[in-house]
Amino acid sequence: MKAAIIQDYGNAIEIADIAKPSLKDDSVIIEVHAASLNPIDNILRSGVLREMLPLSFPHVMGYDVSGVVVEIGKDVKSVKVGDSVLARPNQEDAGAIAEYARVKETELAIKPAGLSHEHAASVPLAGLTAWQALITKGDLKKGQKVLIHAGSGGVGTYAIQIAKHVGAYVATTTSSKNADLVESLGADLVIEYKTQKFEEELKDYDLVFDMLGGNSIADSFKVLKKGGTMVSIKGQDEDDLASKYGIQFEWFFMSPDGSMLAELLALIDVGEVKPVIDCVYPLAKLSDAYDRLDTGRTVGKIVVAIK
Numbered sequence: 001m002k003a004a005i006i007q008d009y010g011n012a013i014e015i016a017d018i019a020k021p022s023l024k025d026d027s028v029i030i031e032v033h034a035a036s037l038n039p040i041d042n043i044l045r046s047g048v049l050r051e052m053l054p055l056s057f058p059h060v061m062g063y064d065v066s067g068v069v070v071e072i073g074k075d076v077k078s079v080k081v082g083d084s085v086l087a088r089p090n091q092e093d094a095g096a097i098a099e100y101a102r103v104k105e106t107e108l109a110i111k112p113a114g115l116s117h118e119h120a121a122s123v124p125l126a127g128l129t130a131w132q133a134l135i136t137k138g139d140l141k142k143g144q145k146v147l148i149h150a151g152s153g154g155v156g157t158y159a160i161q162i163a164k165h166v167g168a169y170v171a172t173t174t175s176s177k178n179a180d181l182v183e184s185l186g187a188d189l190v191i192e193y194k195t196q197k198f199e200e201e202l203k204d205y206d207l208v209f210d211m212l213g214g215n216s217i218a219d220s221f222k223v224l225k226k227g228g229t230m231v232s233i234k235g236q237d238e239d240d241l242a243s244k245y246g247i248q249f250e251w252f253f254m255s256p257d258g259s260m261l262a263e264l265l266a267l268i269d270v271g272e273v274k275p276v277i278d279c280v281y282p283l284a285k286l287s288d289a290y291d292r293l294d295t296g297r298t299v300g301k302i303v304v305a306i307k
Helices: 039-046 117-121 126-136 153-164 176-185 215-221 239-245 256-269 282-292
Strands: 002-004 016-017 029-035 064-074 085-088 099-103 107-110 145-148 169-174 189-192 205-210 222-233 248-251 277-280 302-304
Touching: 002 189, 016 107, 016 282, 029 239, 039 282, 064 099, 064 117, 085 117, 085 256, 107 256, 117 277, 117 302, 126 153, 126 205, 126 222, 126 256, 145 153, 153 169, 153 176, 153 256, 169 176, 169 277, 205 215, 215 222, 215 239, 222 239, 239 248, 277 282, 282 302
Parallel strands: 145 169, 145 205, 169 189, 205 222, 222 248, 277 302
Antiparallel strands: 002 016, 029 064, 029 099, 029 302, 064 085, 085 107
C-alpha cells in the first residue's frame, strides 16, 4: 500500500510502498478515505519527544483517520465490514496517512451519514483534545467563564463550540482576521492577541485552556480566580506558579477514546458542533500540506484526501 513515511527522526516525509498492517483480534483494518494533519506530527518527527513517545521506523504519519472497515478481528463486536468509521489511533497503530490503517475497536466511532470523510477526518485528535481538556480535566460547568487560547486553530475551533454546548461564557485569543469566525462558533469575547493583552482584559475566570505554552501560561494564571483551573497541552512544570496563585494546574496528552468520540459526533450530527476545514490536499501534495501546517496560521484543520 502507499503510505506517508519517515525513515528516521528529522527525515523528509516520503510516499512509499509498504506492507499493509496486519489484523489483530481486537482491531479492524480500515480502507482510508481521508486523514488530517496535527502539529504533533512534526513535533514527533523532530525527535524532541523521543524519550516520552519513541517512534519505530519506518514510521507512518498521521493520527486522524476516516474510512471504511474492510477486515475485522475475531473479538470485534461493535462494527462490521462496510461500516464508515473514524478514530484517533493509539501510538502503536498510528499511521493514518496511508491507503489502509489498523485501529482498535475501542478507539472507533461510527461516522454519521451526513458527515463527509474529509470533515470526519478533522474530528478525532483535535475534538478529543478539546473535549478532554474542557470536560474531563477542566470539569467545565454551565455559567462558568473559560479562556480558550488560539481559538481559530484545529483544537480551538472545537473547544469554543464544546464550551458553548456546556453553557459557559467563552473568551478566546485570535488574530483580527479570524474574529468573525470565532464569534460565529460562539465566542462571547474575542481578544486580538497582537493589539490586546488578554491578562489585562480578563479576570476571575474559572478555567483556562492553554495550547500555546511559553509566556502565555504565566500570564494566564493572572486571569484565573483563586481555586480556578488551568489545563495545558504545552506547559508541564508550572507547580510553583500554580501554588503562588492558588490555581489547579494540569498538563495532559489526549487519549484515544471511541465512546467519547461518539458523544462529540452526536453533537456534530445535529449541527451543534461544526468541523472547520482550512484546506484539503490530495496525497500527492502532502509536502505542501505540511508546509501549510508549519506556517502556524491554519484556520481549523488541514485534511488529506486519500481515496
